[in-house]
Amino acid sequence: MAFLKLCDIGKIYSSENNVAVGIRKVNLSFDKGEFVAVTGKSGSGKTTLLNVIGGLDSYEEGEMYIEGKPTSHYIKSDWDEYVAKYVSFIFQDYNILESFTVFENIEFALTSVKDLKERKRRALEIAERVGLKDRLNTKGVKLSGGEKQRTVIARAIAKDSPVILADEPTGNLDSVNAKSILALLKEVSEEKLVIVVTHNYEDVKEYATRHIRIYDGGVESDEIFERVKSSEDAEEKEGLYEKERQYVFKTRRKKSKRSKEDRLADARDKFILGWKRFCTRPKQNILISVVLFIALSGIILSISLVSNLGYYPVFFEVNDIEGRVLVATRDDYYTEQSAQELADKYGASSFIMHDIYLDASALVVMEGDSIKNSRYFRLDMLDGKKADKGRLPQRADEILLRIPYNYANDYSVGQKLEMFNVNYQSRVDGTNNQGMVYVISGIDYYVDNREPISACFTKEGYEYYAQFQRLNVPPLSGAIVEVDAEGFPVIEDEEGNYLDNRNLRDAVFQIDFDLQGKVVESNALMDNNEGLYIRKAVSAALLFTDVKYNKDLTPFVSSLYDSSCIVFSVSPEVFKDYFTEESKQISLIFENNKKAGEAVEKMTRDGYSSIRARDINIMSSLSFIEKLINFFSTTLISLAFSVAVSLVVVVTLIKLMSLGRKDVSVFRTMGIADSTVKASTFVQLFLALVPALILCVILVLIMYFAPIGAVLQYMGWEAVFMIVLGMTIILLILAGSYNKLIYRQKIRKGLRRANK
Numbered sequence: 001m002a003f004l005k006l007c008d009i010g011k012i013y014s015s016e017n018n019v020a021v022g023i024r025k026v027n028l029s030f031d032k033g034e035f036v037a038v039t040g041k042s043g044s045g046k047t048t049l050l051n052v053i054g055g056l057d058s059y060e061e062g063e064m065y066i067e068g069k070p071t072s073h074y075i076k077s078d079w080d081e082y083v084a085k086y087v088s089f090i091f092q093d094y095n096i097l098e099s100f101t102v103f104e105n106i107e108f109a110l111t112s113v114k115d116l117k118e119r120k121r122r123a124l125e126i127a128e129r130v131g132l133k134d135r136l137n138t139k140g141v142k143l144s145g146g147e148k149q150r151t152v153i154a155r156a157i158a159k160d161s162p163v164i165l166a167d168e169p170t171g172n173l174d175s176v177n178a179k180s181i182l183a184l185l186k187e188v189s190e191e192k193l194v195i196v197v198t199h200n201y202e203d204v205k206e207y208a209t210r211h212i213r214i215y216d217g218g219v220e221s222d223e224i225f226e227r228v229k230s231s232e233d234a235e236e237k238e239g240l241y242e243k244e245r246q247y248v249f250k251t252r253r254k255k256s257k258r259s260k261e262d263r264l265a266d267a268r269d270k271f272i273l274g275w276k277r278f279c280t281r282p283k284q285n286i287l288i289s290v291v292l293f294i295a296l297s298g299i300i301l302s303i304s305l306v307s308n309l310g311y312y313p314v315f316f317e318v319n320d321i322e323g324r325v326l327v328a329t330r331d332d333y334y335t336e337q338s339a340q341e342l343a344d345k346y347g348a349s350s351f352i353m354h355d356i357y358l359d360a361s362a363l364v365v366m367e368g369d370s371i372k373n374s375r376y377f378r379l380d381m382l383d384g385k386k387a388d389k390g391r392l393p394q395r396a397d398e399i400l401l402r403i404p405y406n407y408a409n410d411y412s413v414g415q416k417l418e419m420f421n422v423n424y425q426s427r428v429d430g431t432n433n434q435g436m437v438y439v440i441s442g443i444d445y446y447v448d449n450r451e452p453i454s455a456c457f458t459k460e461g462y463e464y465y466a467q468f469q470r471l472n473v474p475p476l477s478g479a480i481v482e483v484d485a486e487g488f489p490v491i492e493d494e495e496g497n498y499l500d501n502r503n504l505r506d507a508v509f510q511i512d513f514d515l516q517g518k519v520v521e522s523n524a525l526m527d528n529n530e531g532l533y534i535r536k537a538v539s540a541a542l543l544f545t546d547v548k549y550n551k552d553l554t555p556f557v558s559s560l561y562d563s564s565c566i567v568f569s570v571s572p573e574v575f576k577d578y579f580t581e582e583s584k585q586i587s588l589i590f591e592n593n594k595k596a597g598e599a600v601e602k603m604t605r606d607g608y609s610s611i612r613a614r615d616i617n618i619m620s621s622l623s624f625i626e627k628l629i630n631f632f633s634t635t636l637i638s639l640a641f642s643v644a645v646s647l648v649v650v651v652t653l654i655k656l657m658s659l660g661r662k663d664v665s666v667f668r669t670m671g672i673a674d675s676t677v678k679a680s681t682f683v684q685l686f687l688a689l690v691p692a693l694i695l696c697v698i699l700v701l702i703m704y705f706a707p708i709g710a711v712l713q714y715m716g717w718e719a720v721f722m723i724v725l726g727m728t729i730i731l732l733i734l735a736g737s738y739n740k741l742i743y744r745q746k747i748r749k750g751l752r753r754a755n756k
Contacts, residue, residue: 398438653685
């Protein structure tokens with residue numbers, strides 16, 4: 001039985017307006033050991049015959065047997081397996097992997113050898129056999145024509161397939177190189193079937209054991225000069241192939257279970273091939289990485305920027321401090337004593353008086369800024385906080401500022417600020433509500449700029465702030481300083497004469513912690529309302545000054561207020577003597593939320609109105625329409641942009657990937673498993689994604705840590721992860737689509753298109 005047999009083979013090419021016969025009624029048998037020369041005029045069908053034998057073209061008539069088995073029932077996957085197992089190709093256009101070295105061209109044809117050391121040994125041995133030992137590390141693009149053809153022959157030898165098909169292998173070579181190549185093929189034919197298509201029989205005459213002439217699609221003559229022994233002595237039985245074909249249709253081969261070592265070796269080969277595809281085409285893969293980076297950064301930046309659309313500040317939001325329980329009373333007031341008793345009764349670690357201000361943003365004016373540049377801070381307690389810069393507050397008029405990294409340029413240690421509670425009228429509306437001045441003693445940095453900036457107080461500092469914000473009386477009260485019938489402060493000179501104070505109505509009231517514990521008794525230092533006046537009040541001092549003439553006492557306040565106003569500064573003792581410490585609502589702080597919940601259950605049974613901070617349904621200041629606007633302006637715009645970017649990325653990457661389609665077609669002729677080639681496409685794309693991800697990480701770090709302000713919104717690692725996951729899914733779809741596109745077409749068409 002012949003190794004390869006063609007019975008009445010016919011091939012027809014059809015197009016929209018034309019039908020052409022490639023070959024007709026071809027009957028030929030071939031065996032290993034033959035060196036067959038196929039000649040004929042251009043268009044006679046010799047290349048078509050070669051393509052049919054090589055599985056690059058299908059046939060419409062007859063039957064082709066390989067080792068006695070029919071092939072007419074083959075589907076595409078069967079033909080791919082046939083090519084991988086039986087056929088090696090040597091093309092006139094070489095079809096060498098130009099971006100791979102000589103050694104890599106040979107080595108990847110040896111993927112059936114699972115041991116890497118053995119694979120390298122054989123590759124070196126074959127390279128030496130074809131005379132390329134000194135060119136192992138030279139890329140295919142830098143080889144001469146003869147060296148390229150030798151590399152392709154070496155690749156065919158490495159593949160170790162029984163059939164070598166050469167289409168005009170010497171067409172682009174000079175006579176010296178042509179003879180060398182043919183001699184090498186002759187040597188190989190001793191153990192394989194070599195079929196050479198040539199237009200010049202004289203070149204191969206001395207090497208051929210057989211000469212077949214093709215004319216008008218048929219076999220004109222078949223001369224055998226040297227007969228070889230048939231693959232099997234047994235005669236073929238007529239009609240046997242029909243039964244076998246029917247059997248194959250019903251029972252296709254099932255894939256045998258492979259060992260763990262083989263699976264690991266295959267995974268290794270997939271990665272190695274993908275890595276080589278990534279490294280050997282740097283320009284292509286750099287472009288892919290750039291496209292992926294632009295896509296990722298574009299999506300990240302767009303979502304970050306769009307997040308600012310439809311944003312409205314929320315002025316009231318419950319501060320979810322760990323273990324916080326809010327306790328309110330309708331009839332009575334809580335004093336510090338009753339609050340401590342309640343904390344002791346239910347096991348709270350501490351309590352906070354006037355806690356409502358923890359849940360309201362403070363309007364803040366920084367030193368040197370105008371009221372128009374005010375901003376909003378959240379308030380918090382100092383417990384458990386740290387200072388990355390400066391130190392923790394030690395005085396009641398010091399705060400720790402918690403800010404995102406990208407606000408680092410806006411705030412500094414030692415800077416002063418004035419706070420107003422936004423639930424009350426402020427000087428923004430032209431009224432006399434006053435704020436308290438604090439010094440930033442330390443700064444704690446964090447990443448998420450979606451979270452509001454927090455000002456953290458000592459317990460004493462918060463108490464002063466909370467009580468100060470409860471002032472709902474004119475800033476100057478008779479208990480502190482005498483006022484006339486119209487509410488103007490009564491100011492006397494040294495001799496007790498009243499001064500004209502009609503231009504001093506906008507007086508400002510402040511606590512000066514530097515006066516703590518001091519009692520000052522003295523007369524005015526200067527006349528005519530141009531200096532500092534001191535008047536004894538309660539147990540400490542009340543100071544007032546015309547800042548127009550004395551700005552050293554309150555330099556910060558002078559920048560906020562009109563220069564004609566009076567600033568009244570009182571000591572903490574005066575403040576505490578005048579204002580009550582009673583509170584309608586307090587907060588108890590427990591060790592954790594679990595214990596807070598248990599305490600709430602007990603307090604509820606005992607008749608207290610209490611609730612955990614984390615259980616409150618927070619209602620923002622956004623209306624339903626505003627929320628809809630916010631949703632559509634952020635989610636839909638970002639989604640639309642992301643989809644648009646993704647489509648552009650897919651189209652662009654497919655075009656970039658198509659630059660390497662020739663390599664994929666060549667891989668298919670080298671006997672590399674389809675699964676390995678397909679998987680290597682995924683590996684190549686994901687390796688190109690790595691530098692894009694690294695650049696995006698740098699971009700995100702710049703967004704979150706560089707002091708560039710709040711132009712870009714922090715999205716959180718979850719959002720970034722989802723974006724990367726989305727891009728990964730796009731790459732999976734892209735790689736799968738690209739593989740389908742390449743494998744949908746036949747090898748011959750893929751090579752022909754790639755060579756155009």
